[in-house]
Amino acid sequence: MASGGRIRPAFTTKHFPMIETFLRFARLCAPLVLFAVLPARALADSCPEDCSEPPPPPVNIYSHTTAADVSPATAGALARVYVPNRSSNSVSVIDPATLKEVDRFPVGSKPQHVVPSWDLKTLWVANNGTGKNGSLTPIDPTTAKPGKQVPVDDPYNMYFMPDGSAAVIVDEALKQLDLRDPQTMALKSIIPTPDCPGINHADFSADNSYAIFTCEYGDGGLAKIDLKNRKVLGHLDLSKMGMPQDIRLSPDGKVFYVADMMNDGVFLVDGDSFKEIGFIPTGIGAHGFVVSRDGKRLYVSNRGSHKMEQGRADGPGSVTVIDFATRSVVAQWPIPDGGSPDMGNVSADGKQLWLSGRFDSEVYMIDTTSGAVTKIRVGVEPHGLTVWPQPGRYSQGHTGNMR
Secondary structure, three states, X not given: OOOOOOOOOOOOHHHOHHHHHHHHHHHHHHHHHHHHHHHHHXXXXXXXXXXXXXXXOOOOOOOOOOOOOOOHHHOOOOOEEEEEEOOOOEEEEEEOOOOEEEEEEEOOOOEEEEEEOOOOOOEEEEXXXXXXXXXXXXXXXXXXXXXXXXXXXXXXXEEEOOOOOOEEEEEOOOOEEEEEOOOOOOEEEEEEOOOOOOEEEEEEOOOOOEEEEXXXXXXXXXXXXXXXOOEEEEEEOOOOXXXXXXXXXXXXXXXXXXEEOOOOEEEEEEOOOOEEEEEEEOOOOEEEEEEOOOOOEEEEEEOOOOOOOOOOOOOEOEEEEEEOXXXXXXXXXXXXXXXXXXXXXXXXXXXXXXXXXXXXXXXXXXXXOOOOEEEEEOOOOEOEOEEEOOOOOOEOEOOOOEO
């Protein structure tokens, strides 16, 4: 106490109401501020060195072709197997429920493949003919009956541009690809492929920017086609001269599998770099491919002969099963009493593998669980059969290469 002075009261916030109000607000809000700041700091501390976007999910080009992916566009389609009999100029129709031929009708000259249209509403029979007398026969899948033939030069095989803008007629004799209107089949443009003699089968890259076609004759090999600019990007000679046939892309979109009938196995080709990276022995006359319904396995038909035509009946034909993940053979199914498995497809549920018996005038229905084989008689020299309907958003052609 100062001399002669009065006692000064102690300082309190009561004397300063605004300060007291501020401090009370601060005491209440501090926990909230701390709560808001800590998670952000923790998140920042936990961020790895690379804080970029997470990697995209793995590619699976067959993700839309499972048994659950049947398109509404196939509603009303009869469950049938359509078999083009090349030397009988006819198509056999089989009921897969009874395993019996229920119809056979005439088509054009030398029918090679039955091809589902891009929009899944028509099945086209590619009648190869001889020279200029080729044609396409439409089949209505809701009635299993043929329509009026459309004249088309040399349609050995048939594919579709990924966006459905054009049908791609594989004009084998003239070494070119004819791009036609997918409905009327009027010619729109031509992609010459002079260095690909015997151009026949194809598959498309995962991003649909290019396709690779097999070159059956000459020294064999492959042609890579730029689909946007519609021109040949290059030609690949395989390490062993042979006779490439069917070609299919792996589920991850990285490797093209190429069946070679003279080398009795399958070449592996990196599509982007366009380089051969491996070979898998399968069986005599490796010829056709079918992908399992779950997209995990590749069925390889070994025709049992190196001959293109008039091979002997009851030959040592077989089916090899390759696992895509390991790129290894996991099963080998011989055709009982011999046979000549060629081209085909699997049933919508994946339980049946259907293949034509090229030199035996028969078709094989193979149980995909056991490998058991049932034989059904058809016309002479059956070739690229298809099973319909198939799951998928659209058809890329051939005997039902779906995506």
